[in-house]
Amino acid sequence: MSEPIIQIQRLTKNFGGGPDEVHALTDISLDIRQGEIFGIIGLSGAGKSTLVRCMNLLERPTSGTVLVDGKDMTALSEKELRLQRRKITMIFQSFNLLMQRTCLRNVCFPMEIAGVPRPQARKRAEELLDLVGLADKAGAYPSQLSGGQKQRVAVARALATDPKVLLCDEATSALDPTTTVSILELLKDLNAKLGVTVVVITHQMSVIEAICSRVAILDGGTVAELGDVQEIFSHPSTDAARRLVYPGGASVSQYPSGTRAARLSFNGGTVNQPLIASLAIDCGVKVSILGADTRSVGGRATGTMLLSLPDDPNEAARALSYIRSQPYVTVEEVEYRG
Amino acid sequence: MAEIFTSAFWAEYGGILAEGVLDTVVMTAASTLFAYLIGLPMGVVSVLTQPHGIRPNGPVNAVLGWIINIGRSFPFAILMVALFPFTKLVMGTRLGLRGAILPLVVASAPFVARMVETSLSEVDAGVIEAAQSMGASTFQIVRKVYLPEAMPSLILGGSITLIAIVGYTAIAGMVGAGGLGDLAIRYGHQRNVPSVMWVTVVILVIIVQAVQSVFSRLSVRIDKRLK
Secondary structure (H helix, E strand, O other), X not given: OOOEEEEEEEEEEEEOOHHHOEEEEEEEEEEEEOOOEEEEEOOOXXXXXXXXXXXXXXXXXXXXXXEEOOXXXXXXXXXXXXXXXXXXXXXXXXXXXXXXXXXXXXXXXXXXXXXXXXXXXXXXXXXXXXXXXXXXXXXXXXXXXXXXXXXHHHHHHHHOOOOOEEEEEOOOOOOOHHHHHHHHHHHHHHHXXXXXXXXXXXXXXXHHHHHOOEEEEEXXXXXXXXXXXXHHHXXXXXXXXXXXXXXXXXXXXXXXXXXXXXXXXXXXXXXXXXXXXXXXXXXXXXXXEEEEEEEEEOOEEEEEEEEEOOOOHHHXXXXXXXXXXXXXXXXXXXXXXX | OHHHHOHHHHHHHHHHHHHHHHHHHHHHHHHHHHHHHHHHHHHHHHHHOOOOOOOOOHHHHHHHHHHHHHHHHOXXXXXXXXXXXXXXXXXXXXXXXXXXXXXXHHHHHHHHHHHHHHHHHOOOXXXXXXXXXXXXXXXXXXXXXXXXXXXXXXXXHHHHHHXXXXXXXXXXXXXXXXXXXXXXXXXXHHOOOHHHHHHHHHHHHHHHHHHHHHHHHHHHHHOHHHX
């Protein structure tokens, strides 16, 4: 379980050269363990997409090494690299399906490339479509599918060569909240069933919270924090982490350090559920909102909120357990360092 | 003009008109075939070797770009005359169908290359990246991604090429090739029988319309993005 499947050592990636050189990634070292769901989060421009493309060598690192399943990707010949890529497949934000092929033939595609005999590939593709819940769409074309269905086909396609790692590059960023949840559940399910290691690249905290066990926070091309999701979310120690963990608008300097706070995350509950008001009425605890970044999409609330908790520990505990009892909301106490 | 509707007109000119149509069709079809044999690989290589292509290669891309641009900037009538000695050397004659096909191919291959390049450039870069991420080779990406994904657009490009070549064959007719252009010049201009020229014009319009509607329909029919 803890054997690293991907080892990145001192990875640096620059684009261009001379005065226009862009330092996309600087001295990145991290291990991704076999069988885990690993998250990489950062704001846009942090280098997440470049980092994931360095893992399957769609981008060649300027320096450093990338080991996938024990093989140094940077040292492979072109042919060896093509073979190795079957072990580390990828899904994308824009799905990237072949629009002129049916779903079944899309799933067959990587097997065609690998030279799997056609009848065998068809059979496997049918099984995979069944696995992602789209057995009835085998003959449909991508343009006839919804976004979520397209991503399921892409997942089936990515699994066709029995990869050890599935890279997900903003795989849910183009999907609505409900579909996002279903795709994340699919990934979690496949991780559990097949033991495939999943690497999730996202700018959405909620995605990390939903399925990842460990996370790396990327900021300005370097790893700002790396560790267990719970740990990092409850004790963000760098600015980059705080920016991501605390909702936008929480002005950090405004409160004395040591303020007790709770971070709430809304995962698609109905918006007409007046949580803060009912907290005051039902358990008599008054809290103030330090910051919030929530939105309603199709009548469902998503996003995060930071509440300051009462100084009285009993009241604080009551508030936390009340919020915990609500559906579609997760909460954790955070150390709010101003 | 009324004589067009008499049987005497068709008895006199029907045979040569039919021959003209056949010559035009043969010249167009053969030239298009060879133009694609040369232009398609040129267009493919041009796309692959672009700075953001999957096989970036500055020098190859630049040289191809020059060849295509120079070929495209030659007016066809001048190209044909300039090629006379070369045509004679290769085909044995510079007249008739044989003499016309070589300059037609030389003129239209760069045109085809540019068409193909434009069609392939429309293929979503993400899909190409996906194929790369699965370990597809360059050849596999061309054969299984670029060409099939661009097929509706390539077919539309094919109709534009065919129609351009029909136009070129008429010019070729002016300098000794056969076909409808040749008839129009000889009868309409030199022998003062304008009715023959008008019939050739109508036939050319029909050919162009037919090519356009068949190819447009085919393009729509095979395009699975529209379903």
